[in-house]
Amino acid sequence: MSETPSVTSAPVEVWITGIGLATSLGEGLDANWEALNAGQINVDEKGFAPYIVHPWAKVNLEAQIPKKEQRQMEAWQRIGTYAAGLALDSAGLKGNKDILSRMDMIVAAGGGERDISVDTAILNAEAEGNCTPGFLNDRLMSDLRPTLFLAQLSNLLAGNIAISHGVCGTSRTFMGEEVAGVDAFKIALARIAGGQSDIALVGGSHNGERKDLLVLYEFGDYNLKNEFKPVWARKEHPGFALGSAGAFLVLESKPHAEARGAKPLARLSKVVADRARRKEAGAVTGTLDRLWSALDVHDAPGAIITGATGAEPVTSEERAFLDHHKAFAVRSSGTRFGHTMEAHFALDLALAALSISRGALFAPGDSSGVESEMKEAPTQIVVVGAGHYRGEGMALVEAIK
Amino acid sequence: MSVRDKFGRPVVVVTGMGIVTSLGAGKSDNWTKLVAGESGIRTITRFPIDGLKTTMAGTVDFVPVAPFTSTGLSERLGHMAVEEAIAQAGIGSKGDFPGPLFLAVAPVEIEWPQRLELAHEVGGTHFTYDDLLKVCGGGKFVNYHHRFLFGSVADSLSDTFGTKGSPISLSTACASGATAIQLGVEAIRRGETDVALCAATEGSVNPEGLVRFSLLSALSTQNDPPQAASKPFSKNRDGFVMAEGAGALVLESYDAAVARGAKILGVVAGCGELTDSFHRTRSSPDGKPIIGCIRKALADAGMAPEQIDHINAHGTATPENDKMEYVGVSAVFGEHTGKIPVSSNKSMVGHTISAAGAVEAIISLLTLEHQLIPPTINYDIPDPAILFDVVGNKAREARVTAVMSNSFGFGGQNASLILTREPA
Numbered sequence: 001m002s003e004t005p006s007v008t009s010a011p012v013e014v015w016i017t018g019i020g021l022a023t024s025l026g027e028g029l030d031a032n033w034e035a036l037n038a039g040q041i042n043v044d045e046k047g048f049a050p051y052i053v054h055p056w057a058k059v060n061l062e063a064q065i066p067k068k069e070q071r072q073m074e075a076w077q078r079i080g081t082y083a084a085g086l087a088l089d090s091a092g093l094k095g096n097k098d099i100l101s102r103m104d105m106i107v108a109a110g111g112g113e114r115d116i117s118v119d120t121a122i123l124n125a126e127a128e129g130n131c132t133p134g135f136l137n138d139r140l141m142s143d144l145r146p147t148l149f150l151a152q153l154s155n156l157l158a159g160n161i162a163i164s165h166g167v168c169g170t171s172r173t174f175m176g177e178e179v180a181g182v183d184a185f186k187i188a189l190a191r192i193a194g195g196q197s198d199i200a201l202v203g204g205s206h207n208g209e210r211k212d213l214l215v216l217y218e219f220g221d222y223n224l225k226n227e228f229k230p231v232w233a234r235k236e237h238p239g240f241a242l243g244s245a246g247a248f249l250v251l252e253s254k255p256h257a258e259a260r261g262a263k264p265l266a267r268l269s270k271v272v273a274d275r276a277r278r279k280e281a282g283a284v285t286g287t288l289d290r291l292w293s294a295l296d297v298h299d300a301p302g303a304i305i306t307g308a309t310g311a312e313p314v315t316s317e318e319r320a321f322l323d324h325h326k327a328f329a330v331r332s333s334g335t336r337f338g339h340t341m342e343a344h345f346a347l348d349l350a351l352a353a354l355s356i357s358r359g360a361l362f363a364p365g366d367s368s369g370v371e372s373e374m375k376e377a378p379t380q381i382v383v384v385g386a387g388h389y390r391g392e393g394m395a396l397v398e399a400i401k
Numbered sequence: 402m403s404v405r406d407k408f409g410r411p412v413v414v415v416t417g418m419g420i421v422t423s424l425g426a427g428k429s430d431n432w433t434k435l436v437a438g439e440s441g442i443r444t445i446t447r448f449p450i451d452g453l454k455t456t457m458a459g460t461v462d463f464v465p466v467a468p469f470t471s472t473g474l475s476e477r478l479g480h481m482a483v484e485e486a487i488a489q490a491g492i493g494s495k496g497d498f499p500g501p502l503f504l505a506v507a508p509v510e511i512e513w514p515q516r517l518e519l520a521h522e523v524g525g526t527h528f529t530y531d532d533l534l535k536v537c538g539g540g541k542f543v544n545y546h547h548r549f550l551f552g553s554v555a556d557s558l559s560d561t562f563g564t565k566g567s568p569i570s571l572s573t574a575c576a577s578g579a580t581a582i583q584l585g586v587e588a589i590r591r592g593e594t595d596v597a598l599c600a601a602t603e604g605s606v607n608p609e610g611l612v613r614f615s616l617l618s619a620l621s622t623q624n625d626p627p628q629a630a631s632k633p634f635s636k637n638r639d640g641f642v643m644a645e646g647a648g649a650l651v652l653e654s655y656d657a658a659v660a661r662g663a664k665i666l667g668v669v670a671g672c673g674e675l676t677d678s679f680h681r682t683r684s685s686p687d688g689k690p691i692i693g694c695i696r697k698a699l700a701d702a703g704m705a706p707e708q709i710d711h712i713n714a715h716g717t718a719t720p721e722n723d724k725m726e727y728v729g730v731s732a733v734f735g736e737h738t739g740k741i742p743v744s745s746n747k748s749m750v751g752h753t754i755s756a757a758g759a760v761e762a763i764i765s766l767l768t769l770e771h772q773l774i775p776p777t778i779n780y781d782i783p784d785p786a787i788l789f790d791v792v793g794n795k796a797r798e799a800r801v802t803a804v805m806s807n808s809f810g811f812g813g814q815n816a817s818l819i820l821t822r823e824p825a
Binding site for chain 1: 616690
């Protein structure tokens with residue numbers, strides 16, 4: 001292990017040796033794969049009407065999280081901790097104290113859910129004329145559950161993964177919406193490739209069934225309303241449907257994986273990120289073009305998995321970029337899973353690695369003409385992420401020959 | 402001939418620093434007050450304190466933000482610290498910093514004034530959360546979308562100072578500032594960049610922020626006088642004091658700094674981090690994660706414990722933290738422990754939470770520069786179970802060549818930095 005890494009001249013090859021997926025389409029790789037190929041989409045058009053969300057497919061939480069720990073978490077932490085456990089299972093690392101105790105972790109996270117009933121009650125009481133100086137203090141002191149804070153703190157998803165699964169080498173939490181997920185993988189890859197780390201658990205989680213998040217995105221009119229449509233068919237009524245997913249990957253240096261006999265699913269060859277100055281029209285297209293050229297993408301046939309949100313103008317700008325690569329088969333994960341914000345890039349990387357490992361790209365998800373059949377086994381898949389408001393990223397996932 | 406450390410990596414130096422705390426803005430003002438043993442802790446005036454158990458904090462009241470939001474204040478403080486750091490480094494040109502940004506920032510959420518604004522927009526009583534949701538759209542509150550995105554502070558800093566690439570916003574709770582520095586060190590060591598901007602900012606003194614920590618019994622309730630509340634390593638310590646502030650450091654490879662004739666302020670010789678999986682808010686009783694974290698920092702710097710001649714402690718003044726920090730440090734340093742002067746800046750500036758790791762790294766570097774250790778004030782009743790050589794109440798002149806700065810946080814986050822005057 002590289003406690004005190006020295007500089008290595010050639011970058012170390014980085015493999016994806018584990019994937020954990022718990023999404024609105026189900027739990028585990030088989031369930032998600034089958035649902036994708038069957039064209040399933042799990043949307044709730046009523047529970048949060050007029051807003052549309054993708055609810056998390058229920059699981060037996062106890063399979064991954066001890067009951068007493070579940071009680072300390074809110075949904076977004078349970079989703080993520082559950083998916084992290086699946087990733088460790090998939091990599092054959094569950095319970096391997098030797099490796100887990102030095103495993104690095106980078107989590108892309110937002111914050112935890114508010115107690116909506118407490119907030120609503122306080123606001124109503126204020127509206128009824130309770131406006132003494134100490135009113136808010138008194139209500140917060142008496143109404144907030146003391147442990148709620150820990151279920152809200154961004155870095156406590158990582159904390160819960162450490163507690164439930166024993167991943168306790170290092171732990172870093174990146175925030176900042178979609179691109180936090182890109183940066184999490186960029187840094188984890190760079191650290192392993194540069195000899196600063198051998199193995200890392202990287203991913204994120206998102207619970208889309210949250211009215212407090214709908215409030216935040218409604219400020220910018222970003223929520224998809226009234227009727228579900230695929231991402232590519234939202235131009236007239238742009239927006240995203242919040243999704244629910246936990247997605248974690250185990251990244252590992254090739255020598256470390258080989259030494260323990262781990263089987264790679266795919267190679268993570270490159271992750272790049274940037275921040276377009278979006279005030280200028282065309283900036284996102286230009287940035288995506290530049291990021292593409294920083295990847296070593298062979299000629300078509302190839303595939304692109306994108307986390308395009310359906311928000312505008314960014315989705316149209318991304319389509320202009322995709323038009324430069326018409327020979328590539330495109331898949332929008334946002335249509336299938338909704339928009340899972342900080343977790344979305346991890347979700348897309350998981351889908352790319354899964355597709356590589358299964359020797360096929362999953363079926364197209366809409367009839368707009370953007371997504372076409374792909375008959376060949378993909379050897380390279382480019383993952384694209386352009387945040388609804390800012391931040392762009394891309395990754396190259398490749399088959400290991 | 403390029404200068405490398407013992408492990409063949411580029412040496413990472415500091416060429417610019419900026420700081421804001423409850424004591425004031427800038428290195429000069431802060432240093433003068435720190436070595437004079439002044440406290441920045443005061444009774445809160447920003448909002449009503451009726452009904453609160455803790456009524457004081459290290460607020461930064463001299464930076465007006467209207468309308469007030471904690472994230473808005475974090476942004477302002479971040480700007481001030483970064484501006485000072487870049488000016489000192491004299492690097493790049495205005496609005497064109499030639500490297501990436503790593504920013505430690507508190508988690509962001511919509512705050513109470515904005516929530517109340519929505520309720521007033523709805524009007525009447527007996528409304529539901531759905532009613533609030535109905536008034537959010539249409540553009541009236543569009544600025545709140547951006548304001549309450551987690552990436553908004555980094556966005557603003559990146560726009561103003563022209564940092565390169567995708568800015569990274571991070572949280573490792575009370576270790577965040579140290580993690581921001583560590584990310585910069587790693588990027589330079591990998592040769593990805595010659596220079597990085599590592600910043601950390603905190604503006605979270607608002608009613609709910611205070612109540613949250615209060616409900617976890619983490620805060621001091623010794624409100625009167627507020628200046629005496631924060632008592633690291635004292636027997637009668639009873640919790641930390643929330644505080645605001647920001648710190649920013651320009652990190653560069655030694656070679657790049659020398660090549661452009663920059664003044665080198667110090668060296669980030671080593672970084673260590675290790676996760677504690679014992680409990681969400683408590684340290685493992687055996688101290689192993691803290692011990693491991695400190696050992697990793699020493700190993701990363703290629704240094705022996707005896708080479709550390711000052712510890713800038715995490716020293717929050719919670720009963721648990723200070724005890725566990727002593728357990729961890731003494732296990733690593735053995736008999737040498739009592740020979741190391743230890744001090745906690747939090748006795749004066751309070752606990753700047755997300756910013757603390759960076760604020761205290763800067764104070765550590767100022768300590769190296771001035772060969773003078775700021776005191777731990779309010780140290781009147783030493784805890785007999787903590788046998789540190791605490792620099793109590795009065796600043797102490799000392800030969801300081803290598804400082805360890807510790808940061809330990811909720812969620813099992815432990816990070817230690819080793820800062821030196823010259824490359825090892």
